[in-house]
Structures are given as structure tokens and as C-alpha cells.
Amino acid sequence: MASHQVGVGVKVRDKENIDRALRRFKRAVNRSRVLRMYRQNMSFTKPSEERRLAKEKAARNARKHNRRY
DSSP, rough: OOOOOOOOOOOOOOOOOHHHHHHHHHHHHHHHHHTHHHHTTTTTTOOOHHHHHHHHHHHHHHHHHHHOO
């Protein structure tokens, strides 16, 4: 099984506060969705469950896009 690794990092700029660099790092991690992929891989989801969830999501999106304003 091939593992897909995503590297996220930030370089601390000259005279930059470490708290600000940490904040930039946290933002980069959130944008790259590393934690979301990690949590998804923590537990096995049956293929039938994935199909059911995808079907529910599609129905929600269809209702959302069919609203009239």
C-alpha cells in the first residue's frame, strides 16, 4: 500500500516572533487538511457506509443548490 505524505512547514523569518511563526504553521496545517486525512485513516469505514454517506451528502448538496431566493 502506497503512503501519501504531505509535508507542511514554515520558515521562521528574521526577527519574527515564535508565536507568529507557530500561528502561520497551524494555519498551513489546517489548509493542507493533514489532520483531516489523519483522522479519516484512524478508523476503517466499510465501503457500503462510504457509499451511504456520499449519497446523503449528494442529497444535501442537491437540496442546497435547488433553493430559490
